Amino acid sequence: MQVSVYRYDPDVDEAPEMRDMSLELPEGKDLMVLDLLERLKEQDPSLSYRRSCREGVCGSDGINMNGLNGLACITPVSQVAKRGKLALRPLPGLPVVRDLVVDMSQFFDQFEKVRPYLINDQPPPAQERLQSPEERAELDGLYECILCGCCSTACPSFWWNPDKFVGPAGLLQAYRFLADSRDTAGAERLRDLEDPFSVFRCRGIMNCVNVCPKGLNPTQAIGKIRGLLVRQGT
């Protein structure tokens, strides 16, 4: 199997390049892309990438495989390889630290902006704040995000304005707290999102939905934020 890997070590290389490597795949077994990377690293120990859980939970191995963002650990090689070829690149749009490792600061700065935690100005009850099963169900499809960054780095609006547009991952979380019955800062949260960039730069391209390894739908959440903004503003 031919694998072409994006290589860049700023201490040694003048410019990034795609380097070809080849690999014997075991017969009758479909590896995950992460297994493939591990084998490539045995060939060349200088190859760098992030990984941790190897089961789609930690969100650290988001990379671009033949043009599609996803988690290397849960993406079968057969799903992304085309005619025995596979090109592996870092997540697009973010500064590259080395090889497949990107600097996620811009991504997390946007995440921080939406204040991704419960705000409640009521005095805390003796035990926990309760929710009805229906209220809890409002958070389904929102709380599962593992912040892998696959969606935001697939979003053209985030590529063009990573400093101003919150991006799909941040907005999914913004809605996760807007939808939470225990949160009392809704009006304030909406006011912070009402400017021309934070939410409204989303052009509904839906690249985010297309790549999310957890099957989440940021575009729908963004639509709901818009709906709330319209209702609050009129």
Added chain:
Amino acid sequence: MVTQVTALARSGLADFLIQRLSAVVLALYTLCLLSFFLVNDGVGEGIDHRQLVEFFGSASMRAFSALAVLSTAAHGWIGLWTVATDYIRPHYFGARATVIRMAFQVGCGLLLFIYVWWGMRLFWMLPG
């Protein structure tokens, strides 16, 4: 909160609503013109000047045309501002990106202003 002076209303929500509303106005105006030309030119005889003046000269049509011109300007401004802030960036244009973007926006603004001014003259000075 990200503010940007050159957006139309400085509020993303207002811009978003204006963009949609003006699109509806323009769609209706297009349909209105289309049906006028189709009905009156149905047999391919052409439309003469008198018919045009009658049609565009009515009070309701003048108001509609003026509204369409204003919608074009608002719609165009918001759209072009968005395109400019997406693509005229340091990444492609280097350090002068902001200057180039401002020049582009001034150009757009001027053009749209002339358009509105001309449109208003045209539709309000027609003999009724």
